[in-house]
Amino acid sequence: MQSLRVDNVRKNFGTTKVLRGISLDISKTEFVALLGPSGCGKTTLLRIIAGLERQDAGSVDIAGRCVDDLGPAERDIALVFQSYALYPHLTVAQNIAVPLVMRRLSAVQRLPGLSRLSGYARTQRRDIARDVAQIAESMEIGHLLDRKPGQLSGGQKQRVAVARALVRKPSILLMDEPLSNLDAKLRVQMRQEIVGMHRRHGATTVYVTHDQTEAMTMADRIAVILNGELQQIGTPAEIYKQPASIDVAEFVGSPKINILPCTLNTHGLTLLGTAHAGTAGLAGASAAFIGIRPEHVTVDVEGEGPTVRCKIASLEYLGSEALIQARVGDSGEEICLRTDIDVFERAKQSDTLKVRFSARNMLLFGQDRRRIDWSAAQGTA
Amino acid sequence: MPLGEEYPETREGNDVRLTGMLSFEKRRERVAWLFAGPATLLLIATLILPSLTIFIFALTDWQFGQSAVRFVGLANFVEYFSDPQSRQTLINTLVYVAVTVTGSVVLSLSVAVLIESLPFGRTFFRAVYFLPVVSTFVAMATVWELILHPTMGLLNISLRFVGLAGYDWLHDRSTVMPTLCLIGIWEMLGFNMVLFLAGLKAIPRDYYEAAEIDGASSAWSRFWTVTWPLLGPTTLFVVVISAIRAFRVFESVAVLTRGDPGGASDVLLYSIYKEGFGFLRIGYASAITVIFLLTLLVLTLVQVRFADKKVHY
Structure with a gap:
């Protein structure tokens, strides 16, 4: 079932085009990450979905209902801010209760002390306290309910912010770089906790991040946004293995994918100035660039794919594996290899290396930087 | 080795x-x-x-120009508190403080919030409200004289225009203190407004957006959810500063009423001035100064003690 639909949304700030027509469909209970570098427009898109910003064109539907003319409160969404935005003067329990108090009690009923006079307000207050306790229990912050945000650690604030967002059971949970204020170790831990929370509560989640590791590890699907445009949306594996364009391929994956200019046509593959005859498996395809991830550049003697002799430029030891930077021939092109420690030890002894680009894992890109679906190209051959 | x-x-x-x-x-x-x-x-x-x-x-009977000085103990204080006229100055001062502080804090906060929400013209309004702060009161008092004059004053002419009888605002026992309070509010409004504006600017926008998402959809409910509590420290500061300033009210009394009619508008500072520089009773004036300082001290301590716990988080 569809939970969120973004249809051709555009937004300009002055003359700057921040969003150039973005369309997204997100189904119920899905966890989607909006991934992109800072300034790509992902946060603007999130704010438009939340109703904090108004789009110039296009529309947003939430749970099958057009929300373009509704304020943030009526959209049935919740947002976890990058700064958490916990009210500093309220205790944790009061913070979590705010969305419920605002919705279940009228302005008059909210007056302090009124629950002593009105039976209705008293019942409501009791229900709210029960719901707050329940969500606090599930976020494991039950023992913090009487503290003020100033007395909490970063991870605890994060949990309170998520609890405040979830307590109302919104149709969509929006998160704006929620882990960027945490230190590296805590970030890894919170990543798992948020995934676990998502599994338990099943809230449809849109998660904005510039960190590809977060997107890859947490999301069901990733929407890569570059320069105000949705480049690709797909599962983490699809994004990694079948990137739609060179830009996506270069943005996702660390170290960066190797992109090398080539000519590939019916006559064969010319790579780095050398013709590679009989490159099995590539027959029939045509491309202007090849992309090969560092882990698919091997030193195997046997296998399919072109081989290249190169000079070792630098070696980086990472413990479980190693990275080798190598320069190919006179062309000055640098390629990066991810290898195991054995190869690294051997490479230390010499200054040249013969590497093989695994044909099976080679990505082909056309002149327009879009990826060419290789099996399709094979099919037409 | x-x-x-x-x-x-x-x-x-x-x-x-x-x-x-x-x-x-x-x-x-x-x-x-x-x-x-x-x-x-x-x-x-x-x-x-x-x-x-x-x-x-304060413990002597020294008069300026007199060579003999006698130690009189607490006689000056006894004299002050047994004289109904003197007691009136203390009451007048406290009433003035209570009214002007409340009035100027409420009004300046409203003005600051309104100005902040304006789409344009903020600088203009900020400047206009700040005008009384930069101009000296003694100069501006002429304008007040013109407005409040019983026969030619703008206020009474306007009142007559709508069929109401005016007052001799500054010389009527029943109107002189309220009038001075209003002038006091007018004087303090601009400064307090600037402090509140600074306080408002320091509230991160995230809080307002969080409140909006949490269901505080009206500006009124956002004010009570975010603005008012987060302005707590600013408000405390403004109240303390205003109270101290109001307590030292002098210029308007000295220029416009001289404590008349019959001491109805006399305030602490003005009576210090009168006793000390008019009647040259330095000892007595010092005693009032001590009362003045102690009242100020107690007032400030009480405010800070009571409010500090509530506004800081």
Whole structure:
């Protein structure tokens, strides 16, 4: 079932085009990450979905209902801010209760002390306290309910912010770089906790991040946004293995994918100035660039794919594996290899290396930087 | 072998350095006192001694120009509190403080919030409201005279225009204090507004957006959810500053009413001025000054004690 639909949304700030027509469909209970570098427009898109910003064109539907003319409160969404935005003067329990108090009690009923006079307000207050306790229990912050945000650690604030967002059971949970204020170790831990929370509560989640590791590890699907445009949306594996364009391929994956200019046509593959005859498996395809991830550049003697002799430029030891930077021939092109420690030890002894680009894992890109679906190209051959 | 032989020499060298360091510590202390000295002397000469003198004068019957000075104990204080006229000055001052502080805080906060929400013209309104702060009151008092004059005043002419009888605002026992309070609010509004504007600017926008998402959809509910609680420290500061300023009300009384009619608008500071510089009763004036300072101190302490716990988080 569809939970969120973004249809051709555009937004300009002055003359700057921040969003150039973005369309997204997100189904119920899905966890989607909006991934992109800072300034790509992902946060603007999130704010438009939340109703904090108004789009110039296009529309947003939430749970099958057009929300373009509704304020943030009526959209049935919740947002976890990058700064958490916990009210500093309220205790944790009061913070979590705010969305419920605002919705279940009228302005008059909210007056302090009124629950002593009105039976209705008293019942409501009791229900709210029960719901707050329940969500606090599930976020494991039950023992913090009487503290003020100033007395909490970063991870605890994060949990309170998520609890405040979830307590109302919104149709969509929006998160704006929620882990960027945490230190590296805590970030890894919170990543798992948020995934676990998502599994338990099943809230449809849109998660904005510039960190590809977060997107890859947490999301069901990733929407890569570059320069105000949705480049690709797909599962983490699809994004990694079948990137739609060179830009996506270069943005996702660390170290960066190797992109090398080539000519590939019916006559064969010319790579780095050398013709590679009989490159099995590539027959029939045509491309202007090849992309090969560092882990698919091997030193195997046997296998399919072109081989290249190169000079070792630098070696980086990472413990479980190693990275080798190598320069190919006179062309000055640098390629990066991810290898195991054995190869690294051997490479230390010499200054040249013969590497093989695994044909099976080679990505082909056309002149327009879009990826060419290789099996399709094979099919037409 | 040479290595071992070298140790004693090194140790000796260390000892020399150690004593050097000790004297260095002492030297440092002396230099510190030297630096702090002028400021300490100034502090004693300009702040501590004058205050002490006032406390001593308050216990004497000294009149300016008189050679004989008698120690009278608490007689000055007894005189002050047994004289209904004097007691009235204290009551007037406290009423003035209560009304102007409440009025100027509420109004300046409203003005600040309204100005902040304007789409344009903020600078203009900020400047207009700030005008009374930069212009001296003695100069502006002429304008107030013109407005409040019983026959030619703008206020009474306007009232007559709509069929209401005016007052002799500054010379009627029943209207003189309310009028002075209004002028006081007018005077303090701009300064308080600027403080509130600064406080408003310091509230992160995230809180307003969070409140909006949490269901505070009206500006009114956002004010009570975010603005008012987060302005707590600013409000406390504004209240304390305003109270101290209101307590020192002098110019408007001295220029517009001179405490008349019949002491109905007399305030503490003005009576100090009258006793001290008019009747030259330094001892008595000092006693009122002591009352003035102590009341101010108590007021501030109470405010800070009560409010500090509530506004800081």
